[in-house]
Structure formats: structure tokens, C-alpha cells
Amino acid sequence: MYYYHKRRIGGRVVSEYVGGGVVGEAVALQDERNRLEQAERRQADRRVREEMRTLDRQADEVAELIRALAQGMLLATGHHTHRGQWRKRRDG
């Protein structure tokens, strides 16, 4: 039994001969542990991003409601927008 260690170099996967016996087994174990750790990190990162997306969505909904209320209040109190800027209506 021989073990080949795989590495990614500039987008290419390169196989490197490690050897057989105890050394090969030890490196194989270490590689497996690294792979598991990497997978856990990726999963944790996905979880954080998913949570962030949910929080973002909730916060954006609240922001949209507040924006609409502020807009309504300004329009109801005699303001209007002119080229994206709020102005007081002359008769407002």
C-alpha cells in the first residue's frame, strides 16, 4: 500500500508520492483530519452566512416599512421630492 498526497497548485491538483508503511498511514490520517476540519469550517461558514441572510432580510423589511412611513409623513406634511431631494411645497 502506498499513499499519494494531493495538493492544489494554481487550480491544478497535483499528486505527490509520500510512501508506504507507517509514514504513508500517518500522512493519510493527517490529510483526512485536515479534510474533516476544512469541511467543518466550510459548514460553519455556511451557517453564519445563512443566519446573516435571515437577519438581513428581517432588518431590510423593517427598514422598508420605516422608509415608507417617513415618506408618507413628509408627503402628508407638505413636502415632495424634486430630483431625489425632499422639498417643502410652496402651498404645503
Place this chain on the structure above:
Amino acid sequence: MGDEIVKVNDETRRRAFEDLLDKTDKKRPKKEDVKALRKMLRETPEVWRIAGDLAQQARLRTVSKIQATEATKSSLRAGLNAIRDDLGYQNAPTLERLLIEQVVMSWLRMNLAEYQYTNVVMGESISLPLADYWERRLGAAQRRYLRACETLARVRKLIRKTPALQINIATEGGQQINVS
């Protein structure tokens, strides 16, 4: 069934509200449209309270999701309250209170994004797409915070020169509240 009716009513009301916003956002809107908008704002006082509650819930949820010790979270909550007070929350009319909540929330989101970005970048080597994701997130949070501050400042400037619109919001004692 009951929920569906409420949703349909909410949706209809929301559309009517947006329609009135379009109709009144003019140099010379029809008087009846402005009147209808004022009436709608007066007749749905609960929406102000709901918006305030939702803003507070969103803030509390965000703090609870931060991966930090309880002591850190407590100090963060105290910091947020201090910002709120500095912006004059206690004496502000209802609309300004909502906008202050908005500033506080976006400040929190910006700090959370900075904290996460630092954690990711200072940690082990990260891929370019991941670094790009967190950088874009931080940039968006900073823009959102600036926009919230600008909106608060602009509304304060405009509204304080204008007579208040009074709306009855259900509060303890049921007193009348000036929204603007």
C-alpha cells in the same frame, strides 16, 4: 382562514398606501389625495407601534446572534442604548424615534460586519471569493449606516419647520402623540 383575510387586507392597505405615496409625491398634488394620505396615517396608528416593535426585535435578535460572551453582549446593548439616547430618542416624536432605531440598527449591523470581517481575515488563509463576500458585506453595511444618518438628519430638518401631524397611538393612558 382568518390569517389569510388579514394578509389580504394588509396587502390591499399597503397597495393603497403606496398608491397614495405616488399620487402625492408631486409639486402640486391633488388636495383630496393629500387628505386621503393624512387620513390613512391617522387611521392606522398601530402601524407606528408595530414598526417600532419590529425594529427593536430585529436589534435584539441581531445582538443575540453575535458570537460573544454575555458580558460583551450586555456592554453592546448598553452602548446601543447610549447611542439611542445621544440621538435624543427619549424626547423625539414617533417618526424620529423610528429613524433613530434605524440608525442604531444599521450601526449595529456595520459593527457586526466589521467584527466578522476581521475574524475571517485575521484567521487562517481565506479564498478570494470569501474575502470579497465579507468586503462587499462590510461596504454595504457602511453605506446603509450613512444613509440612515442622512435620512434622520434630513427628516429632522424638514419636519421641525412643519406643524405636527397628530395621531392617536395606543399607549398606556391612550394619550395623543405627535408623529412628526
